[in-house]
Amino acid sequence: GYMGNNIYPARAGEVLRAVILKRKEGVSVSASLATIIVERIFDGVTMLAFVFVNLSELAKLTGASGFVGNIQQAAVYGTGIFIGALILFLLASMFPHTAMKVSLWALKIFVPRRFHARLIAVINKFLDGLASLRSPFNVLMVFLTSVFIWLLETGKYWFVMHAFDFNVSFFALMLMNGIVNLATTLPSAPGYIGTFDAPGIAVLTAYGVDQATAAGYTLVLHVALWVPITILGAYYLAREGIKWNDSLRKEAE
Numbered sequence: 001g002y003m004g005n006n007i008y009p010a011r012a013g014e015v016l017r018a019v020i021l022k023r024k025e026g027v028s029v030s031a032s033l034a035t036i037i038v039e040r041i042f043d044g045v046t047m048l049a050f051v052f053v054n055l056s057e058l059a060k061l062t063g064a065s066g067f068v069g070n071i072q073q074a075a076v077y078g079t080g081i082f083i084g085a086l087i088l089f090l091l092a093s094m095f096p097h098t099a100m101k102v103s104l105w106a107l108k109i110f111v112p113r114r115f116h117a118r119l120i121a122v123i124n125k126f127l128d129g130l131a132s133l134r135s136p137f138n139v140l141m142v143f144l145t146s147v148f149i150w151l152l153e154t155g156k157y158w159f160v161m162h163a164f165d166f167n168v169s170f171f172a173l174m175l176m177n178g179i180v181n182l183a184t185t186l187p188s189a190p191g192y193i194g195t196f197d198a199p200g201i202a203v204l205t206a207y208g209v210d211q212a213t214a215a216g217y218t219l220v221l222h223v224a225l226w227v228p229i230t231i232l233g234a235y236y237l238a239r240e241g242i243k244w245n246d247s248l249r250k251e252a253e
Contacts, residue, residue, distance in 0.1 A: 003233020006191045006226055014040075020240070027129075030122045034129025038089055039142070044082040044185055046146045050154075050178030052079075054171050078182060093133035100127065153177060153225070160224055164217045166209045176203040196222055 004013020018032035051058070092099040103123045107116055132138045157173040180200045184192040197218050204214035 002229045003237065006230045006233070008190055023240075028125040030125035031129030034126045035132070038130065038133065039146075040185060041082055041086050041089065042142050042146045043150070044078065044182065045086060045143070046150050047178040047182045047185075048079050048082060049147070050150065050174045051182070054175040054178075057171065058175060089130055090133055090139070092127060093130035096127045096130075100124070150177060150181070156224065157221060160221045161217065163220070164213055166204075166213055166217070168204070168207050168209070172203075172207055176200055179203055191226055192222075 002013060004016035006013070008016070014033070014036050015029075018027075018029045018036060021027045021032045022029050100123065104120070107119060111119060132142075151174075154170065154174050154177045157177060158170055161167070161173065176199075180196050180203075183195045183199045197215075200218040200221070201211065201214045204217065205211050209217075
């Protein structure tokens with residue numbers, strides 16, 4: 001899935017991951033996508049936490065073109081979006097019958113009748129995919145796992161930094177990680193080209209790192225993050241004999 005996001009546009013790797021789960025484990029694409037969306041929401045909440053942990057430091061920085069102010073504003077809006085989405089999915093998981101009733105009401109109003117049967121089946125499977133959120137323990141474990149994984153990635157930011165002639169705190173790199181990954185949650189070019197690099201450079205220059213060094217570091221970091229997971233994903237994709245062709249696209253429908 002991550003490999004797919006790296007080489008296909010618009011985060012198509014998420015669909016690829018759902019299709020592979022269907023083939024390997026018999027999990028429906030709709031149910032898989034539900035869990036993937038929830039995973040992305042928790043990732044977004046974690047990234048926002050990284051930003052908010054550093055808001056006091058962020059407020060002291062100076063950035064070109066109002067960068068700092070924009071990030072603070074984006075963090076506020078992003079919090080509302082991700083927390084709102086998380087609450088919505090939690091409610092849907094806890095009250096699936098009510099969620100289905102609301103979905104049926106929306107279908108009757110907005111969707112032509114000929115599509116109802118197929119969409120109802122998709123919604124049912126999607127709600128099944130949210131079942132794990134009914135357990136508070138599962139919710140906590142998903143969140144803690146997300147925090148742990150993103151802290152490990154921040155560690156990679158820190159190690160790569162030592163190859164360059166600048167030094168910022170681990171918290172500064174947490175802030176950078178949070179900002180660039182919030183940017184990459186949006187559908188973008190393959191490999192998050194641009195959506196990863198521009199905000200990363202902006203954060204470092206706001207910390208006083210000269211732009212050339214910030215650009216070089218961000219490029220090397222991007223490659224260091226991109227290459228291993230892409231090679232590993234390509235290996236497993238080849239081993240499974242999966243190709244992004246018409247049959248695979250049809251399977252994802």
